[in-house]
Amino acid sequence: MRELAEHIEEKLDLVEKAISLSTDKGAEYAEARLQLNLSKEMLLQNGQLLPPNITMNFGMGIRVLLNGILGFSSTTNLDEKSISEAVNSACKSAMVSSALTSEKIKFGKERSHRDSIVIFGSRPFDDIDDSEKINFMSEIDKTILSSASKEIKVVNRMVEYTEHWVFKAVGNSDGSLIKTYLTRAELRSFSAFNYNGYLEQDLFQRGITGGWNDLEEINFIEKLHDRTSSLCKVIMHGKSPPSGSIDVVMGGEVVGIAVHESCGHPYEADRILGREAAQAGESFMRREYLGERISCEEVNVIDDPTFEKSFGFYLYDDECVKARPRYLIKNGIVNEFLHNRHTANVFDTESNAAARAALFSREPIIRMSTTFIAPGEHTLDELLENVRRGILIETFGEWNIDDRRFNMRIVGREAYMIRNGKIVHPVKRPVIEVTSLAFYKSIDAVGKNLVFMSGHCGKGDPAQIVPVWFGGPYIRLRRVRLGGV
Amino acid sequence: MAYEELAYIMLSYLGQKNVDEAVVIINEKTTRQIRFSNNVIMLHAIYNEVTVDVMFIKDNRMMVSSFNVADPKIVKKGIDNLIYLHAKVKPLEKYRPLPDKIGKYPEVSGGFDKSIVEVDPERLVDYIDVCIGSALEHGARRVAGTLYCSYWKKHLTATNGVSVNDCGTHINLDVRAFVKKRQTGHYFTCARRLSDFRPGKAGREAGIISSMSDEVIKGKPGKYRVLLGKSAIGSLMNMFAYAISAFSVLSGQSFLKEKIGETVGPEILNVSDKPLSEGYLGARKFDDDGIPVSNHVLIENGMLKTYVHNRVTAAQFDTETTAHAGWITPMPWHLEISSGEHSDEELLEEVRDGLFVNNVTYIRFHNYIKGDFSAIVRDGVYAIEDGEIVGRVKGLRMDSNLLEILKNVRAIGKDSEQIFHWWMEFNVPVTAPKIVVDDVGFSVATM
Structure with a gap:
């Protein structure tokens, strides 16, 4: 399979060609992405191998910023004539749309890079x-x-x-x-x-x-x-969950889904600006929250594309901006949002390299990578010992969240009752329905050991699924009311 | 290279590999997309795609693959990999071979409109202008959405001698109207012909739904009688589409398992799959095995009649294919809920005291086998008292069971429409009116 890289090397001149054709046509910014994705999926159903599926996507996506509008075109035909047509399509699309816009898109200036990454x-x-x-x-x-x-x-x-x-x-x-x-x-x-x-x-x-x-x-x-x-x-010994206000200790998988949904997504600057409003939705987060305390000093939520071996790993985003860890919440304070070149310019900052495209035929949009709560100082025993009445939720089953990423629900799968600092018996399906702000406000302690799970984050239209990691250590929340019908 | 030629080359290549049977489908699709938010266009894109889908059976082992690649050399390399892998796959216990004789392919009218192929991009921009203007005129302050305009050609060639073409056009607009951050409405217009496309109506409906009441009511958990809007029905029926697939039943992921012949809804509930209806989004001539499609009744007077099958699932259920391949997962082509007799006013009166829920998103099952799920309700959630909308309800989450929702259908509207939007997670188009359902569970955030 590694030899498939030759197909990229063979067609590399088309990247430069597409960019120069675009700028010749007046594009203020042009970007060309030659991309080959190959996936091999194998599935055992009750011990039997089902037909494996190989999926391959290979082509070029061209994006231009012209007259303050983004034009995008993609093609599977990788010859000079087709690329020239694709450039024309992208530029013409932007031009005809510029009549219906009062808000011109601008990209901030970023450093240029030339690099190769092989893993x-x-x-x-x-x-x-x-x-x-x-x-x-x-x-x-x-x-x-x-x-x-x-x-x-x-x-x-x-x-x-x-x-x-x-x-x-x-x-x-x-x-x-x-x-x-x-x-x-x-x-x-x-x-x-x-x-x-x-x-x-x-x-x-x-x-x-x-x-x-x-x-x-x-x-x-x-x-x-x-x-x-x-x-x-x-399953065999679990009892019904308790009611009323109790403390909750969450395991790393549960922490992961919670921060992905309630911190990662709402901190995507395109959501904040309403650009995803028609589909995935907007965000409860606002520019004015930057610098505001929403959690305790011990809470740091990081989105880090450069985390080695992580499922969503990358060193440069698809706008060629160099990646770095993004501290979304730093010491309990809202610190930064996830940006591409466009939103960074609107927020008067620099891109933090969050633009990713799933395939050649998709535009780069703001995405997470590895989102997690950074480890704190407590062992699990220390987190449990101050809990008089609570539950420990190790894993979750169902989850969802509203489109402003404010009202989330997590149903526990492996969960236990805690009394006076000790785990006393299993609990079946505790339901947490909590607002994002209440969630972060309730955290009072963070554990030591990190756990990550992989996921496939969906966003955009056409929908783009990108690989991500999310996780964290154990955390403790105080006085949470369990929910459900 | 002509796509018929590409298909022929691939089929010949598979023949050299001594496969028992094979199907090659070439899809050529051009899609124009315009996205807008905050009342202005943000992106105008064109996607030109050629997809080569391949299925073969060799020594009773089935392999499938999809190549969004135009270069035959790369596709052949992928096929080589599949040939190598096939020996490791457990043979199919049984499957129905590709038929020797194929019946006449149906003529489905209204699926292709030359004026969509030739539409001026500026006219598409005008449609968006009309949609935004209409939404603003009817109560919205901000409007966001996406317009898709596409045409496609499909060529299928198989080792049983089938060589058949189909083509189609689509134009869809999905629009969301905002009054305030949490006060939204949603609507859509989707068609195969430009003359059936209604951007003004989509904007108007989204605007009206977003602004039905300024009164805010805090949601309370419990069970409600609910008027489901068409956007909501599109989302929920896509979960039904997955559950009615025989593959989902065999995988233990369907709440319809062992329900054939049983009552899953009231007498008034009739659900069909209608790939032959004129102008339907899901209309087509043949499935992925090249077998002519036909209309099927899935629920008749509340009774579940059949799952949808491909050749493999049909053999496992000891029945015939219903021409719904998907080689691995058969799916319905276009679901239709038969219209009832109630006007919109009568449906509100039927609810009397309850809720109107216009859209349902993020449907997540905590038990596929039973059908238990929770979901986000949005884009118009209103309280109904004495048959009238009295306020906008905030904070509710649907916490229910899909089988119970089917069983508890109480009244069906008469005003049907084609539904297709972003939150229909299996992309199965639906034609349905609004529907009233009893005892739908809702929960709320506790802090």
């Missing part, structure tokens, strides 16, 4: 025979069965392995050219259980950027064994 790991995926991958999936499948209690029927099992190859070259009219060749992989297991008519399910997913060696380091099987055994105990 295939010490054991690239094309060095591993597919038989080995399938055998590994079978081991995962067997682990679901062997970890479940005998009294519980495992009614459905799915194990999915996905390998993503990304080869791309992005250039722009600032003189930047960034080549990135890398692989990502993800393991997902889904299991459904029936215990005397009580139905429960679990989804476990972990992903990396790197090679097979990095995937092995996850210890997926051991972790799956532990969580399945624990969940079975909850």
